[in-house]
Amino acid sequence: MSATVLSGRELAAAIRTETAAKAAGLAEAGTPPRLAVVVATADESSAWYVRSIAKAAEKVGITCDIVDLGGDAATETIRTALVDLSADDTIHGIILQTPLPAGAALEDLASAIAFEKDVDGANPLSLGRLVAGLPAFAPATAEAVVAILDHHKVELTGRHVAVVGRSTVVGKPAAHLLLDKNATVTVCHSRTADLPAVTSSADVVVAAVGRAGLITAEYVRAGAIVVDVGTNPTDGGGLAGDVDAVSVTEQAGGLTPVPGGVGPVTTALLLQHTVRAAAVDR
Numbered sequence: 461m462s463a464t465v466l467s468g469r470e471l472a473a474a475i476r477t478e479t480a481a482k483a484a485g486l487a488e489a490g491t492p493p494r495l496a497v498v499v500a501t502a503d504e505s506s507a508w509y510v511r512s513i514a515k516a517a518e519k520v521g522i523t524c525d526i527v528d529l530g531g532d533a534a535t536e537t538i539r540t541a542l543v544d545l546s547a548d549d550t551i552h553g554i555i556l557q558t559p560l561p562a563g564a565a566l567e568d569l570a571s572a573i574a575f576e577k578d579v580d581g582a583n584p585l586s587l588g589r590l591v592a593g594l595p596a597f598a599p600a601t602a603e604a605v606v607a608i609l610d611h612h613k614v615e616l617t618g619r620h621v622a623v624v625g626r627s628t629v630v631g632k633p634a635a636h637l638l639l640d641k642n643a644t645v646t647v648c649h650s651r652t653a654d655l656p657a658v659t660s661s662a663d664v665v666v667a668a669v670g671r672a673g674l675i676t677a678e679y680v681r682a683g684a685i686v687v688d689v690g691t692n693p694t695d696g697g698g699l700a701g702d703v704d705a706v707s708v709t710e711q712a713g714g715l716t717p718v719p720g721g722v723g724p725v726t727t728a729l730l731l732q733h734t735v736r737a738a739a740v741d742r
């Protein structure tokens with residue numbers, strides 16, 4: 461038996477269609493939506509994401525400015541760029557790509573992104589409001605995890621979800637969004653003792669560690685749902701997930717693919733957030 465493939469492509473297309481309609485309405489009303497992507501890394505996975513945001517934005521009618529500060533940009537250079545974009549009335553959304561140059565911390569810099577323009581939910585204010593259940597943009601990748609499960613009608617109430625990874629961009633916010641869906645959430649990480657024992661007791665496993673192929677069949681209970689958030693660059697120029705799909709598909713009930721799973725939904729949600737940001741108080 462092999463696991464059902466839980467694709468993200470159809471959901472992503474539906475989000476883009478809805479977003480394109482809203483973008484057209486905003487442009488007609490004199491507020492063409494505009495997103496700034498601030499890049500200060502030479503990381504390949506990030507470069508791929510930036511190109512995909514730019515392409516998808518153009519297709520749905522959002523202007524996308526790539527502000528490339530170089531992989532060795534100083535913290536203050538990045539902060540100044542974020543402050544300037546925050547003050548620019550023609551910009552509605554701002555995303556700061558990770559990873560950042562050595563010495564720069566997202567948790568610190570993201571405070572310079574105006575809350576209303578924080579479409580990837582990186583500002584600690586957005587994260588705090590997310591935890592408190594108040595309106596804020598959630599980090600797009602974390603939201604994509606919940607959206608893809610919802611799209612494929614995976615029940616979360618009362619289920620045990622193991623999130624592997626505790627990053628500020630994915631693991632931690634995803635855990636809170638899953639809690640809001642009434643799941644019982646265990647957050648695992650590199651220091652978790654006997655990780656396979658923990659994950660194989662879960663109904664749903666969310667892999668967000670950034671290590672290609674870490675999750676094998678041994679980590680998964682028969683019939684469990686596995687969400688692969690990994691986007692690890694491979695030698696051949698492709699992307700590999702955190703899940704060893706060949707191994708896990710024999711054990712899991714459902715598995716999100718890489719490519720074509722969480723990734724496209726992430727990009728679509730970022731654009732959806734941008735039109736929402738453009739629609740507010742203008």
Ligand SMILES: Nc1nc(=O)c2c([nH]1)NC[C@@H]1CN(c3ccc(C(=O)N[C@@H](CCC(=O)O)C(=O)O)cc3)C=[N+]21
Nearest residue numbers: 505506509556557558601691699719720721723724726
């Ligand atoms: N602040 C911040 N937020 C992020 O969300 C963030 C980031 N920084 N830095 C870089 C990583 C990477 N990332 C990806 C998202 C989608 C795909 C994606 O759509 N990938 C295609 C695969 C394309 C291929 O096969 O090459 C897919 O999954 O179908 C990839 C990578 C978001 N990231």
